[in-house]
Amino acid sequence: MSSNPPDLRPDLARARLSESRRPGQPTIGMVSLGCPKALVDSERILTRLRAEGYGISPDYAGADAVIVNTCGFLDSAKAESLEAIGEALKENGKVLVTGCLGAEPDYITGVHPKVLAVTGPHQYEQVLDAVHAAVPPDPDPFIDLMPASGVTLTPRHYSYLKISEGCNHKCRFCIIPDMRGRLTSRPVHAVLREAEKLVEAGVRELLVISQDSSAYGVDRRHDSHPWKGREVRSHITDLARELGGLGAWVRLHYIYPYPHVRDLIPLMAEGLVLPYLDIPFQHAHPDTLKRMARPAASARTLDEIAAWRAACPDLALRSTFIVGFPGETEAEFQTLLDWLEEAQLDRVGCFKYENVAGARSAALPDHVAEEVKQARWERFMETAQRISEARLAARVGRRMEVIVDLVEEDAATCRTKADAPEIDGNLFIDEGHEGLEAGQIVTVEVDEAGEYDLWGRLVGA
Numbered sequence: 001m002s003s004n005p006p007d008l009r010p011d012l013a014r015a016r017l018s019e020s021r022r023p024g025q026p027t028i029g030m031v032s033l034g035c036p037k038a039l040v041d042s043e044r045i046l047t048r049l050r051a052e053g054y055g056i057s058p059d060y061a062g063a064d065a066v067i068v069n070t071c072g073f074l075d076s077a078k079a080e081s082l083e084a085i086g087e088a089l090k091e092n093g094k095v096l097v098t099g100c101l102g103a104e105p106d107y108i109t110g111v112h113p114k115v116l117a118v119t120g121p122h123q124y125e126q127v128l129d130a131v132h133a134a135v136p137p138d139p140d141p142f143i144d145l146m147p148a149s150g151v152t153l154t155p156r157h158y159s160y161l162k163i164s165e166g167c168n169h170k171c172r173f174c175i176i177p178d179m180r181g182r183l184t185s186r187p188v189h190a191v192l193r194e195a196e197k198l199v200e201a202g203v204r205e206l207l208v209i210s211q212d213s214s215a216y217g218v219d220r221r222h223d224s225h226p227w228k229g230r231e232v233r234s235h236i237t238d239l240a241r242e243l244g245g246l247g248a249w250v251r252l253h254y255i256y257p258y259p260h261v262r263d264l265i266p267l268m269a270e271g272l273v274l275p276y277l278d279i280p281f282q283h284a285h286p287d288t289l290k291r292m293a294r295p296a297a298s299a300r301t302l303d304e305i306a307a308w309r310a311a312c313p314d315l316a317l318r319s320t321f322i323v324g325f326p327g328e329t330e331a332e333f334q335t336l337l338d339w340l341e342e343a344q345l346d347r348v349g350c351f352k353y354e355n356v357a358g359a360r361s362a363a364l365p366d367h368v369a370e371e372v373k374q375a376r377w378e379r380f381m382e383t384a385q386r387i388s389e390a391r392l393a394a395r396v397g398r399r400m401e402v403i404v405d406l407v408e409e410d411a412a413t414c415r416t417k418a419d420a421p422e423i424d425g426n427l428f429i430d431e432g433h434e435g436l437e438a439g440q441i442v443t444v445e446v447d448e449a450g451e452y453d454l455w456g457r458l459v460g461a
Contacts (some may be wrong), residue, residue, distance in 0.1 A: 070098070096115065
């Protein structure tokens with residue numbers, strides 16, 4: 001039932017709207033590629049357009065124009081973005097391009113000269129101007145009312161909460177800082193106000209995202225703002241504590257293992273925040289990490305992981321890694337496998353290194369042959385799969401809370417607290433699930449485990 005491990009990039013998102021189009025209403029379609037941060041950008045664009053009276057079409061045929069929000073992180077992602085633009089041009093004809101690949105307009109127009117406009121990442125005003133030029137607005141103030149919760153591209157019961165833009169890291173394989181700029185954090189009271197509105201609108205799970213969530217507020221010098229009669233700092237620990245009081249699941253993504261991350265663990269042990277950390281370790285050998293321009297303290301990281309798990313035994317750890325980075329030797333790769341065996345991470349994704357235009361790693365010597373990358377990727381995933389299977393098998397017989405994502409005739413698809421949507425595993429209930437609804441949080445007893453997924457029986461709502 002599951003395609004895990006996934007490629008970590010949601011391929012496509014379309015607005016989930018059931019509203020009908022009023023006569024004469026201009027309508028826009030959206031194709032959103034890339035990471036959840038780009039998905040939030042798509043939601044903001046559609047929310048602004050909806051407030052101006054535009055209808056949102058779930059397909060090409062019903063749209064007067066289509067926006068393609070692109071990804072440009074890897075060359076394979078660029079190729080997929082170009083393919084999506086071509087499909088939109090073929091199916092609709094009027095296409096506007098935005099997102100990370102939009103930072104390279106000549107690259108896009110060189111392949112697709114018929115696109116109407118190209119804008120870069122989080123350039124909301126420029127996107128709106130381009131839409132106005134292509135499809136003039138025609139609002140009806142008596143009909144076109146903006147829903148209180150805005151337009152969302154996720155199911156109603158969970159939502160991404162973006163807390164900052166950009167990144168201050170200088171990893172040699174990454175061009176995100178060039179595309180999205182340096183870290184720019186939102187004020188803490190603005191984040192909390194958005195989160196509160198989402199929960200009031202029915203969201204049961206908040207997924208906190210940014211390029212580096214643990215650095216949240218550094219650029220603001222962790223300034224304080226009034227919230228609910230008290231001062232709250234723009235700091236990931238303060239933010240997590242306040243979010244935990246809103247009554248929804250709170251899941252933290254893209255956390256770097258800075259020393260202050262240990263302050264989040266007690267919040268997880270108390271149940272304020274889900275016991276889940278998404279940490280992009282990328283590698284384990286210190287020489288490889290230095291070539292990547294990443295922190296090179298893998299031994300201390302193992303000590304940190306042990307301390308986190310001692311304080312919060314239910315903690316689930318997910319991470320991503322790169323194999324075949326320039327200069328990676330067989331010994332360095334074996335160190336990574338040995339580290340993975342010792343770390344026993346719950347959820348793992350792995351990329352084969354790709355050259356990216358503009359990334360400093362392309363100029364490094366000793367690039368690894370493609371067949372070696374493939375072989376190492378397969379060995380890595382075999383190890384990760386074995387670890388995942390063993391850790392899931394240890395859950396059989398346990399009772400746990402799960403959130404229902406989808407109810408179909410043959411089963412209900414759910415997630416445990418250890419599973420983020422789209423990128424992690426699922427728990428399936430295939431008996432007595434008929435009365436469940438998406439967004440419910442229910443108690444199950446796990447009775448079967450696979451390589452990445454669980455099966456269980458319902459024991460309480």
